[in-house]
Amino acid sequence: MKNYTKEEVLEMCKNFSKNTLMQTLEIEYIDAGPNFLKAKMPVNERVHQPMGLLHGGASVALAESVGSAASIFFIDPEKFEVRGIEISANHLKSKRAGTVYATATLIHKGRTIHLWEIRITDENEELVSLCKLTNMVIPRR
Structure with a gap:
């Protein structure tokens, strides 16, 4: 990631998550490195589907949030923006x-x-979901 320390990346993620879906879902960014970004999200009634299980949409929102945030650290945010264009x-x-x-x-x-x-893994490092995200880098308007 572009000349940022781990602490700077995590602080920026915290700041741009305010008043967004990430804050609503209680997503917290917890680790970063040259080619990765990691976040956590509590599983509770706020992210359940009617059967009391983690909603797949909440998992996808977590995945897209982390992948899109990670792309931001590879661009010049004054000149470019990131858009998620496909997620599976x-x-x-x-x-x-x-x-x-x-x-x-x-x-x-x-x-x-x-x-x-x-x-996406649980506390025991067991795989819960596997996602793939494609982001497009576009000029800032």
Whole structure:
């Protein structure tokens, strides 16, 4: 990531999450490195579907939030913006309570396209969902 320290990345993520879906879902960014960004989200009634399980849409929102945030650190935000253009998710394990962790790992960084793999795991590092996100980098208007 562009000359940012881990602490700077996490602080920026915290700041741009205020008054957004990320804040509503209680997503907290917890780790960052040269080619990854990690966040956590509590699993409770706020993110349940009617059967009392983690809603697949909440998992996808977590995945897209982490992958899109990660792309921001590879661009000049004064000149460019990031847009998620495709996301796919395979939900592999159900979850009723606890915490899930999403780690976005860079697969491809092109000039206009970034491709991320986002692994959502539980407290035991068991895979809950596996997602793939494609972001487009566009000029800022």
